[in-house]
Amino acid sequence: MAILDFELPTDGLAGCLIDGAWVRPTASLPIENPSRRDVICEIGRGGAAEIDAAVAAARKAQKAWAARPASERGAMLTELGNRLAAHGETVARLLAAETGNAIKTQSRGEAAGAAGVLKYYGGVAVEQKGETLPLGPGMISYTTREPLGVVGSIIPWNSPLQLGAVKISMALAVGNCLILKPAEDAPLAILRLAELAADIFPPGVFNVVTGTGEEAGAALANHPGVDKISFTGSSEIGKLISHAAADRVAKVTLELGGKSPCIIFPDACAPDRIEATAQGVVNAMRFARQGQSCTAGSRLFVHESVWDDLMPLVSEKAAAMTVGDALDDSVDIGAVINEERYAEICRYVAEAESQGASFLTGETPRETDGGFYPIPTILKGIDNSWRIAREEVFGPVLVALPWRDEAEMIAQANNTHYGLAAFIFARDAATIARMTRAIDAGWIQVNQGGGQIPGMSYGGIKQSGVGSEYSIEGALEAYTFRKSVTIAVEP
Numbered sequence: 421m422a423i424l425d426f427e428l429p430t431d432g433l434a435g436c437l438i439d440g441a442w443v444r445p446t447a448s449l450p451i452e453n454p455s456r457r458d459v460i461c462e463i464g465r466g467g468a469a470e471i472d473a474a475v476a477a478a479r480k481a482q483k484a485w486a487a488r489p490a491s492e493r494g495a496m497l498t499e500l501g502n503r504l505a506a507h508g509e510t511v512a513r514l515l516a517a518e519t520g521n522a523i524k525t526q527s528r529g530e531a532a533g534a535a536g537v538l539k540y541y542g543g544v545a546v547e548q549k550g551e552t553l554p555l556g557p558g559m560i561s562y563t564t565r566e567p568l569g570v571v572g573s574i575i576p577w578n579s580p581l582q583l584g585a586v587k588i589s590m591a592l593a594v595g596n597c598l599i600l601k602p603a604e605d606a607p608l609a610i611l612r613l614a615e616l617a618a619d620i621f622p623p624g625v626f627n628v629v630t631g632t633g634e635e636a637g638a639a640l641a642n643h644p645g646v647d648k649i650s651f652t653g654s655s656e657i658g659k660l661i662s663h664a665a666a667d668r669v670a671k672v673t674l675e676l677g678g679k680s681p682c683i684i685f686p687d688a689c690a691p692d693r694i695e696a697t698a699q700g701v702v703n704a705m706r707f708a709r710q711g712q713s714c715t716a717g718s719r720l721f722v723h724e725s726v727w728d729d730l731m732p733l734v735s736e737k738a739a740a741m742t743v744g745d746a747l748d749d750s751v752d753i754g755a756v757i758n759e760e761r762y763a764e765i766c767r768y769v770a771e772a773e774s775q776g777a778s779f780l781t782g783e784t785p786r787e788t789d790g791g792f793y794p795i796p797t798i799l800k801g802i803d804n805s806w807r808i809a810r811e812e813v814f815g816p817v818l819v820a821l822p823w824r825d826e827a828e829m830i831a832q833a834n835n836t837h838y839g840l841a842a843f844i845f846a847r848d849a850a851t852i853a854r855m856t857r858a859i860d861a862g863w864i865q866v867n868q869g870g871g872q873i874p875g876m877s878y879g880g881i882k883q884s885g886v887g888s889e890y891s892i893e894g895a896l897e898a899y900t901f902r903k904s905v906t907i908a909v910e911p
């Protein structure tokens with residue numbers, strides 16, 4: 421038997437944390453390591469029965485949870501963040517094993533980031549404040565921010581721990597109870613987090629049900645006892661969930677895909693800037709996460725005057741990244757999550773090649789018997805109307821398009837049904853001000869391609885989503901309602 425270089429959750433292999441106890445459904449779900457393509461373990465595969473039980477537990481616990489002082493709820497989130505930080509390395513190794521995201525560049529940072537999110541919400545939970553109205557003497561009118569009740573959250577596999585931490589924090593900080601449904605491809609780090617959380621929160625406040633989307637996911641989205649659904653994943657499933665929620669007027673938060681522009685101005689390629697700009701483009705594209713990021717800057721618009729200077733540098737940097745086993749500490753880029761996604765990436769690149777695209781670096785990925793390792797690929801000779809320039813490939817595939825006229829470039833950059841993120845590389849302040857106004861996106865980064873920071877409101881426009889996450893403002897807007905109270909003190 422292979423010696424595991426990560427620590428499995430113990431109780432969590434049951435799959436479901438319901439009302440403070442671990443429950444193992446009879447059906448099971450194999451979890452594969454996409455780097456090594458072996459089965460790591462089997463966990464419980466929940467469905468409608470487990471969702472029913474978890475919703476009942478959450479409903480039972482919710483009023484008492486909401487009645488606790490916000491400072492107590494916050495302290496519990498902070499405690500979970502501290503525990504996660506203390507177990508950071510073992511959780512990061514587990515995460516790398518199940519997601520294929522390299523320990524060095526991704527999983528270690530994700531474990532730390534998730535702990536940071538929990539601690540942020542632990543601190544700001546006390547900011548659940550309302551407003552007062554100056555109605556005159558004898559009248560007191562004010563609002564309070566009340567929790568919605570029971571929240572169901574469904575998360576994907578690309579950064580499961582970070583997204584799990586966001587969903588847990590936003591729901592619980594403001595007094596809701598939660599049922600979290602992790603992705604069937606990568607539930608183990610979440611189950612480890614649930615083990616760390618099990619004796620922190622009162623029974624029923626935080627529940628986890630693992631299982632497939634069709635079984636556990638759909639049962640949660642359609643459950644009449646769920647007041648709000650928060651979903652991160654594909655646009656296709658996001659729309660299904662929106663429909664399900666509309667039938668009972670449940671609230672929704674959606675964080676769906678993107679096809680985000682990364683725009684290069686000539687002054688960002690001055691001799692003293694060009695290295696940093698090239699690295700920024702590589703970071704924005706999320707090559708180090710196999711491109712499996714909704715914020716990936718996957719459409720690169722390069723001013724034609726600097727194309728010949730910049731593109732060889734970007735290609736060189738992307739090609740120099742080491743691809744391999746996510747648990748190998750010398751590796752920059754790990755493996756794509758599963759065979760289906762890998763095959764889809766292969767199809768996108770092959771189609772673009774057949775349409776006449778050529779490679780600045782990379783190649784059409786081939787079917788493989790080993791891990792799912794596509795290499796960083798940059799394509800030119802693309803038309804903005806092709807599928808590869810319009811749809812989320814969710815692989816390490818960057819399309820590069822030259823531009824000359826600013827207005828035309830802006831029209832192209834905005835010509836997408838998505839509006840999640842954008843990246844602008846420029847030095848001139850007037851250019852930066854003009855571009856940040858002109859580009860339609862929920863999050864614009866200038867001269868960098870970093871990750872989300874606790875406290876920022878992050879969310880998409882157009883078909884990229886509804887609502888914003890990572891901030892207390894987002895939690896108040898999307899996980900509470902305003903109750904207005906008007907008191908005639910001296911009628």
Ligand code: NAI
Binds near residue numbers: 658660
């Ligand atoms: P998906 O949207 O099917 O899965 C995300 C989550 O939704 C998982 O927990 C899954 O179990 C659940 N789910 C699936 N079907 C469901 C249903 N009928 N009802 C309720 N829940 C359901 O994503 P998938 O299939 O893993 O990836 C497909 C594509 O989606 C990717 O290639 C990528 O383009 C996009 N995607 C975008 C993400 C983002 O962060 N915006 C994250 C993951 C995928």
Ligand code: MG
Binds near residue numbers: 633654
């Ligand atoms: Mg799917």
